[in-house]
Amino acid sequence: GQQVMQIPQYQHVQEGEDFTTYCNSSTTLSNIQWYKQRPGGHPVFLIQLVKSGEVKKQKRLTFQFGEAKKNSSLHITATQTTDVGTYFCAGGYSSASKIIFGSGTRLSIRP
Amino acid sequence: DAGVIQSPRHEVTEMGQEVTLRCKPISGHNSLFWYRQTMMRGLELLIYFNNNVPIDDSGMPEDRFSAKMPNASFSTLKIQPSEPRDSAVYFCASSSYRDGYNEQFFGPGTRLTVL
Numbered sequence: 722g723q724q725v726m727q728i729p730q731y732q733h734v735q736e737g738e739d740f741t742t743y744c745n746s747s748t749t750l751s752n753i754q755w756y757k758q759r760p761g762g763h764p765v766f767l768i769q770l771v772k773s774g775e776v777k778k779q780k781r782l783t784f785q786f787g788e789a790k791k792n793s794s795l796h797i798t799a800t801q802t803t804d805v806g807t808y809f810c811a812g813g814y815s816s817a818s819k820i821i822f823g824s825g826t827r828l829s830i831r832p
Numbered sequence: 833d834a835g836v837i838q839s840p841r842h843e844v845t846e847m848g849q850e851v852t853l854r855c856k857p858i859s860g861h862n863s864l865f866w867y868r869q870t871m872m873r874g875l876e877l878l879i880y881f882n883n884n885v886p887i888d889d890s891g892m893p894e895d896r897f898s899a900k901m902p903n904a905s906f907s908t909l910k911i912q913p914s915e916p917r918d919s920a921v922y923f924c925a926s927s928s929y930r931d932g933y934n935e936q937f938f939g940p941g942t943r944l945t946v947l
Contacts, residue, residue: 754935763923764875766935809875818863818927818934819888822875 723748725812727823735831740797742826744810752813753786753793754820759806767795802830836939838924844945850912853942856905857926865936866899866909867923875923881907914946 726745734740744753752771756764768777770786770793777784783796797804807827811820837856845851857864865880879889881901889899896915901907911918921943925936 763938763941824874
């Protein structure tokens with residue numbers, strides 16, 4: 722079945738260090754979305770990638786979609802305390818609305 | 833726009849009682865999703881609707897769970913009878929498919945505790 726795996730489960734970094742979370746699907750995706758959930762909050766959409774090999778940047782965040790459209794990554798450069806939260810990838814497998822969420826990576830930061 | 837609205841924000845009930853969660857999607861969105869989030873199981877899709885029609889309810893745990901969307905601006909998720917293992921945060925989200933993009937907008941969630 723369609724499944725989205727995400728690693729690592731947790732990441733604890735020193736403020737200023739970089740952070741990366743990885744997402745992998747067993748089958749080809751039509752698109753990948755990334756969400757951020759702050760502690761006690763709800764998931765908030767960050768970005769959607771649809772093209773093979775696509776790379777998008779949002780300030781210190783860099784999102785990549787693999788050439789085979791089966792994997793994706795989110796990289797944060799020079800983390801700040803405001804980056805704390807859980808980052809989820811979510812894979813879309815067709816033009817339908819449904820997306821499958823990964824298990825998330827919880828980022829905590831030492832000031 | 834007020835965003836996705838959910839009520840109640842918190843619900844504490846006793847085992848065996850009926851629980852009804854409510855959601856108002858963003859106006860103009862034609863897809864609505866119900867998710868459940870727990871520490872153990874993460875974020876699970878329970879059911880989703882397109883144009884008020886249920887499309888995929890394979891995530892609904894069992895017959896105790898039911899969802900309806902009588903019109904484009906309202907949906908309910910009902911649990912009857914409730915059990916302690918139903919305790920979780922339930923999110924409603926809505927989206928609109930446009931030019932290949934269909935980001936979901938989540939409501940604040942309902943934190944359900946079944947004693």
